[in-house]
Amino acid sequence: MKNKNYEYDVALSFAGENRAYVEEVANSLRIRGIKVFYDLFEETNLWGKNLYEYLSEIYQNRARYTVLFISGFYNQKLWTNHERVSMQARAFQESREYILPARFDDTEIPGILKTVGYINLKDRSPDEFAGLIEKKLKKDQTFLKSKWSKISTLINPKPFIFTIKVINEKEESIKNAKVVLVANNSTYLEGFSDEKGLAHFIIRTRKLYTVLIAHPEYPAVLFKDINPKEDIEVTIEKLKGSGSVILNKSGETPGIMGRIKPVLKSNNKISLYADNIAIEGGQHQPYDIELNKSIILEDNGGNSIHLTFRFFQGRIALIDYCKHKLS
Incomplete structure (x- = not known):
């Protein structure tokens, strides 16, 4: 045989x-x-x-x-x-x-x-x-x-290209969407969609990934346990007044001045530091937050937004923001 x-x-x-x-x-x-x-x-x-x-x-x-x-x-x-x-x-x-x-x-x-x-x-x-x-x-x-x-x-796989296409409900390509692939061990790959809505990644290790997508004009998108063996297409529906951002360690959120920094505490709770920004009317910082639960931030110019953390692992956070409260 x-x-x-x-x-x-x-x-x-x-x-x-x-x-x-x-x-x-x-x-x-x-x-x-x-x-x-x-x-x-x-x-x-x-x-x-x-x-x-x-x-x-x-x-x-x-x-x-x-x-x-x-x-x-x-x-x-x-x-x-x-x-x-x-x-x-x-x-x-x-x-x-x-x-x-x-x-x-x-x-x-x-x-x-x-x-x-x-x-x-x-x-x-x-x-x-x-x-x-x-x-x-x-x-x-x-x-x-x-x-x-x-x-x-699996130990020494051949590198291959994994592509994610990002489009809107009208099947139009979404340019400059930030796309991050996060593995279970918290290592990650980052990229942006091009004019055709395509984000390309060189995959060198056989892992399942959580796919995060953010754009200033569209709500956050998250898919878990994605096998990069096959390319995927993602459709995002625009929500008026809403946008999203992916932070690495810390960063700024459009619509409000100052930087925010989420951290994971020893009890696995997420806390938020905000530089010259009030959280929930001036609560003590670091302020404990929950995934998918909206909080209000206000800067020194009186600008306020509702912020909702959709994902946090390692140093990577996926955040929705909006002038009105998000569900």
Whole structure:
């Protein structure tokens, strides 16, 4: 058998009546870092495809193993039998076990001999069964080599370009929007959208990011757990009299004179210092603030704004500001 990197470590074939159990297995496998083909995880990929051809390809060529959940319901379904035929075509070509039977009951399935080893699911929890699948995979040397290759790629990935397009509700490009990508470890990347509304980033580490977008004429935008593997488009709807800003350590907010500086205290509360600016009518500083809760700031010229912190991590703050109170 040739060494091959499969798209999926395991594909799950089952009848809809057994979905509750199988879904727990699928979730447990995903938590364990196993690439699993489970239909509800693939709704976007399946949308609009010729399912007959696409599923044949999955079960015949793109999974390292297939777990076949045997039950009386399975035998009655058109699609499950189509999947079974694809699996058996693959099994016939390879000199190793590929179909891994798991039984809810003693139903006979065409082409699956009673002498083939199987797992009895009676009194076995979905998480326990997922653990057995993981052990089976770890005995497969090609699986282990694939995992090591993936780990090496994560350690030393090839840099790539991630692009965010920022437009308004009229589908017009928004220029000079500040865009910041913040990783879980509080490291960040900064950029601005160009005349086409595009902000480009060179990604050198495989991480999930929180995406922050701010512009003097538009409210703040925040998206969590963004995978930079695919470019995204963001639409911002203008809100009269509102704008937003991203601060790094400290900075100024349009409409009011002076600098503000948010800090994270030892109890994980956020406090705000303001230079020559009154907070909430002159409250003692540093003033404790809450995310998504508006506060009033006033400078020495009598200018006042409502400020709402939408995000704060490390030294990066995303802030909405407005002359009237923000929700």
